[in-house]
Amino acid sequence: xxxxxxxxxxxxxxxxxxxxxxxxxxxxxxxxxxxxxxxxxxxxxxxxxxxxxxxxxxxxxxxxxxxxxxxxxxxxxxxxxxxxxxxxxxxxxxxxxxxxxxxxxxxxxxxxxxxxxxxxxxxxxxxxxxxxxxxxxxxxxxxxxxxxxxxxxxxxxxxxxxxxxxxxxxxxxxxxxxxxxxxxxxxxxxxxxxxxxxxxxxxxxxxxxxxxxxxxxxxxxxxxxxxxxxxxxxxxxxxxxxxxxxxxxxxxxxxxxxxxxxxxxxxxxxxxxxxxxxxxxxxxxxxxxxxxxxxxxxxxxxxxxxxxxxxxxxxxxxxxxxxxxxxxxxxxxxxxxxxxxxxxxxxxxxxxxxxxxxxxxxxxxxxxxxxxxxxxxxxxxxxxxxxxxxxxxxxxxxxxxxxxxxxxxxxxxxxxxxxxxxxxxxxxxxxxxxxxxxxxxxxxxxxxxxxxxxxxxxxx
Ligand SMILES: NC(=O)c1ccc[n+]([C@@H]2O[C@H](COP(=O)([O-])OP(=O)(O)OC[C@H]3O[C@@H](n4cnc5c(N)ncnc54)[C@H](O)[C@@H]3O)[C@@H](O)[C@H]2O)c1
Numbered sequence: 001x002x003x004x005x006x007x008x009x010x011x012x013x014x015x016x017x018x019x020x021x022x023x024x025x026x027x028x029x030x031x032x033x034x035x036x037x038x039x040x041x042x043x044x045x046x047x048x049x050x051x052x053x054x055x056x057x058x059x060x061x062x063x064x065x066x067x068x069x070x071x072x073x074x075x076x077x078x079x080x081x082x083x084x085x086x087x088x089x090x091x092x093x094x095x096x097x098x099x100x101x102x103x104x105x106x107x108x109x110x111x112x113x114x115x116x117x118x119x120x121x122x123x124x125x126x127x128x129x130x131x132x133x134x135x136x137x138x139x140x141x142x143x144x145x146x147x148x149x150x151x152x153x154x155x156x157x158x159x160x161x162x163x164x165x166x167x168x169x170x171x172x173x174x175x176x177x178x179x180x181x182x183x184x185x186x187x188x189x190x191x192x193x194x195x196x197x198x199x200x201x202x203x204x205x206x207x208x209x210x211x212x213x214x215x216x217x218x219x220x221x222x223x224x225x226x227x228x229x230x231x232x233x234x235x236x237x238x239x240x241x242x243x244x245x246x247x248x249x250x251x252x253x254x255x256x257x258x259x260x261x262x263x264x265x266x267x268x269x270x271x272x273x274x275x276x277x278x279x280x281x282x283x284x285x286x287x288x289x290x291x292x293x294x295x296x297x298x299x300x301x302x303x304x305x306x307x308x309x310x311x312x313x314x315x316x317x318x319x320x321x322x323x324x325x326x327x328x329x330x331x332x333x334x335x336x337x338x339x340x341x342x343x344x345x346x347x348x349x350x351x352x353x354x355x356x357x358x359x360x361x362x363x364x365x366x367x368x369x370x371x372x373x374x375x376x377x378x379x380x381x382x383x384x385x386x387x388x389x390x391x392x393x394x395x396x397x398x399x400x401x402x403x404x405x406x407x408x409x410x411x412x413x414x415x416x417x418x419x420x421x422x423x424x425x426x427x428x429x430x431x432x433x434x435x436x437x438x439x440x441x442x443x444x445x446x447x448x449x450x451x452x453x454x455x456x457x458x459x460x
Contacts, residue, residue, distance in 0.1 A: 002155075002158075002188065002192070004124055005089055005090075005124050005125075005126060005158075005192065006192065006195065008089055009089075009090075009192075009195050009196050009199065010195070012035075012036055012037060012199065014037065014089040014090055014196070015037075015038045015039075015040065015087060015088045015089050015090075016029075016032050016037050016038065016039045016040070016088060016089070016090050016091075016092070017039075017040050017041075017042060017084075017085055017087070017088030017090065017091045017092070018039060018040075018041045018042065018091075018092050018094060019042045019043075019085075019091060019092065019093045019094060019095060019113045019116065019117070020042070020043060020093065020094035020095035020096070020109075020113065020131070021041045021042070021043040021045075021048050021049070021052060021078060021094075022043075022048075022059070022094065022095075022096070023059050023061070023166065023168055023271075023341070024094040024130060024164045024166055025041065025043075025092070025094035026041070026048075026052070026057065026058075026059045026062050026067075027059060027061055027062055027166055027174070027175055028092060028094060028130070028164075028166075028175060028200075029041045029076055030057075030062050030066055030067065030070060030076070030175075031174070031175035031176065031200045032199065032200045033070040033075040033076045034066070034070065034200070035199050035200045036075070037075070037199060037200075038074075038075055039070075039075060039076045039077075040077055040078070040079060040084060040087060040088055041076065041077070041078040041079070042078070042079060042080070042081075042082060042084070042085065042116070043078065043080065044080060044112075045080075046080060048078070049078040049079060049080050052067060052071065052076065052077075052078035053071065053077065053078050054071075055067050055068030055069075055071040055072060056068070060168065060169070060338075060339060060340055060367075061166070061168055061169065061170075061174070082116035082119070082120065083119070083120060084120075085116060085117055085119075085120035085121075086120040086121075086122055088125070089124065089125060089126065090125070090126045090127075090128070090196050091117055091125060091126070091127050091128065092128045092129075092130050092162075093110065093113045093114070093117070093127070093128070093129045093130060093131055094130045094131060094164065095109040095110055095112070095113045095131055096109045096131070096271065097109065097110060097131045097132050097133055097275070097279070098271070098275060099275050099278055103278060104278075104282055105133070105134060105278070105279050105282055107133070107137075107141075109131070110129070110131055110133065110137075114141075114142060114145055117146070118145055118146065118148070118149075121146060121149065121151065121157065123151060123156040123157060124156070124157070125157050125158075126157070126158040126159075126160070126189070126192050126193060126196060127142070127146065127157065127158070127159050127160075128159075128160045128161065128162050128182075128193055128196075129142060129160075129161045129162075129210075130161075130162055130163065130164045131164075132163060132164070132217055132218070132221075132272065132275075132276050132279065133161075133214055133279060134214065134218075134279040134280060134282060134283035135211045135214040135215040135218065135280070135283060136211050136214070136283065137161075137214065138159065138160070138161040138185060138210035138211070138214065139185045139209070139210050139211060142159060143159055143185050146159060153185055153186065153189065154184075154185070154186035154187075154188045154189055155188070158184065158188060158189040158192040158193065159184065159185045159189050159210070160182055160183060160184040160185065160189045160190060160192075160193035160210060160213070161182075161183055161210040161211075161213045161214050162180055162181060162182045162183070162193060162197060162213060163180075163181055163213055163214070163216065163217030163220075164217075165178050165179075165180065165217075165220075166178070168270075168336075168339045168341060169336065169337065169338045169339045175200055175201065176200060176201060176202055177202055177203075178201070179201070179202075179203040179204070179205050180197050180201040180203070180204050180205065181205045181206075181207055181213050181216050181217070182194050182197055182204055182205065182206050182207070182213060183206070183207040183208065183209050183210045183211070183212045183213030183214070183216075184209075184210060185209070185210045189210075190206050190207075190208075191206075194206050215280075217276070218276055218277065218279065218280040221272055221273050221276040221277060222276070222277040222280060222293070222294055222297075224262075224273050225268065225273050225274070225276075225277045225294070225297045225298065225301065226277075226293050226294070226296075226297040227260070227262040228262055228264075228265075228268060228273070228297070228301060229296065229297030229298070229299075229300040229301050230262070230297070230300075231245075231249065231262040231263065231264045232264045232265070232267075232300050232301060232304055233300050234248070234249075234264065235264035236307065245264055246420050249261060249262075249263060249264075263420070265304070265346075265418055265419055266304050266305055266308050266346040266347065266350060266397050266418040266419070267301050267302065267303075267304035267305050267308075267346030267349065268301040268302075268304075268335075268344065268346065269334075269335025269336060269341075269342075269343065269344045269345040269346050269347075270335045270336065270341060270343060270344055270345075271341070271343045271344065274298075274301065274302075274344045275344070277291075277294040277297070277298065278294070278298070280294060281294040281295060304346060304418075305346045305347075305349035305350040305353060306349075306353060308346075308350050308395070308397075308416065308418050309323075309350055309353040309354055309357070311416050312328065312354065312393055312395055312416050313357070315393065315414055315416055316392065316393055316414070319392075319414065321392060322358075323354065323357040323358060323359045324357060324358030324359065325358060325359075325360070326359050326360070326392040326393060327359070327360045327362065327390065327391045327392050327393075328354050328359045328360070328361050328362070328391060328392065328393045328394075328395060329362050329363070329364060329381070329383075329387065329388070329391040329393070329394045329395065329412075330347055330350065330351055330354070330361060330362070330363040330364075330395050330397055331363070331364050331365075331383065331394060331395065331396045331397060331398065331400075331403060331408070332347055332363075332364070332365050332396065332397045332398020332399065332400055332403070332419075333345055333347045333348060333351070333363055333365045333368050333371055333397070333398065334347075334365055334367050334368055334398050334400070335347075335398070336398065337398060337399050337400055337401065338367070338400055338401055338402075339367065340367035340368055342368055342371065345397075345398075346397065347363075347397035347398060348371075348373060350395065350397060351363065351373060352373065352374065354395075355373075361378075362378070362381050362387075362391070363378055363380060363381070364380055364381050364382065364383045364387075364403070365380050365398065365400070366380075366400055366402045366403070367400065368380060383403060383404055383407065383408065384407075385407055385410070385411045388407060388408060388410075388411035388412045389411045389412075389413070391412070391413075392413065392414065393412075393413075393414045393415070393416060394408060394412040394414065394415045394416070395415075395416045395417075395418070396408075396415065396416070396417040396418055396419050396421050396422060397418055397419070398419065399419040399420075399421035403421070405421055405422055405423060406423070408422055409422050409423055
């Protein structure tokens with residue numbers, strides 16, 4: 001069996017199944033198809049399956065033209081028919097791993113995908129979980145389930161975990177040049193998965209177990225969450241101290257070693273950094289261990305939209321205006337620059353809080369045409385000089401490249417900039433930043449109560 005699959009991987013005749021054709025799955029499918037592998041994508045979403053089969057991409061990092069060409073070449077097909085999982089030799093599971101309402105891991109998507117895989121499982125298949133999860137899940141949950149019908153992992157089938165590192169919007173690193181960590185539940189599974197990923201990934205990094213691979217992913221994202229939490233707290237400290245946090249980060253970043261730059265911002269967003277560390281702390285709670293760094297960083301990061309709205313409130317207050325009744329333009333609802341993903345976006349929480357306070361909230365985002373927030377539907381507005389002049393406050397939550405930043409600086413009356421996107425030296429109608437020492441600009445002496453708050457660019 002093993003010789004058979006190994007040979008099929010080596011001669012590139014193996015067929016690859018990707019379960020979950022989202023941000024991760026579609027990029028992975030395209031990456032392997034690009035290297036000449038026959039890929040069959042599986043999704044429960046009819047619209048996504050139809051789009052792929054029509055040669056259209058719905059993921060910004062995957063080109064329409066590329067999907068069209070690999071579909072036309074017969075190297076990529078999509079289906080909702082999970083029974084066809086029996087046709088493929090290697091299966092990657094890339095379904096969502098969100099949190100439940102009580103902020104515990106929601107493994108229902110992995111469970112459902114696993115059920116489909118179990119039903120069609122046959123000897124000679126390699127199964128790889130790519131969805132982020134807690135250390136131990138592949139070995140403790142997937143392995144016994146796959147062995148239920150008598151197949152032995154490591155002999156008849158192979159099982160590994162390989163964390164996904166895709167960074168939406170990152171044009172420098174994609175599937176081929178981002179090293180990929182792979183850990184099997186046994187050495188044979190690790191070897192098979194390393195061989196397979198080597199087709200599309202230039203540098204595959206084997207580790208000693210699936211749990212080690214699961215933990216490595218959680219270290220990476222916990223590292224980011226903790227450091228973003230730290231710099232977000234430093235931003236608040238700077239605010240109290242009357243210091244400009246951007247200047248401090250800039251200065252500290254000149255140290256050529258021992259410092260890694262992180263930028264403060266409106267909080268954490270996306271499907272990974274806000275959620276993944278919770279998978280780790282949840283697992284550790286079961287082992288009577290309190291993951292304090294994770295809890296603290298989560299607390300600080302979750303609190304950032306509220307902090308931002310407090311700054312809006314005091315900025316309006318300084319102009320003798322209340323939030324209630326003010327028209328506020330939120331610029332950017334995607335969780336980070338130049339992507340269309342609003343999952344966990346801190347801008348949404350900031351909008352909610354502004355609405356709760358009675359503000360009239362409008363938003364702009366070149367990547368998100370409409371937004372449904374707590375049963376209310378919002379439509380994106382164009383950022384025009386007229387709109388900028390009309391609103392009482394502009395809140396910058398995402399620093400999309402295509403926003404007209406010069407117009408924002410020129411026409412807005414009041415800017416609360418959580419990304420450091422507005423060029424401070426061009427701001428004409430506001431004073432900034434929040435605290436005394438750095439107040440500059442042509443109107444600095446006229447009214448020091450009008451200010452731009454710059455909790456700068458956040459990095460995820
Ligand atoms: N998006 C990222 O940047 C990123 C980066 C690294 C890791 N991850 C991890 O990768 C996993 C997938 O994330 P994503 O962003 O691609 O999610 P996504 O929501 O974009 O895509 C998941 C897809 O799975 C499909 N799906 C759900 N249940 C299914 C089932 N039972 N069978 C078949 N398809 C099913 C959905 O319809 C959807 O198309 C998550 O665990 C995430 O944490 C994501």
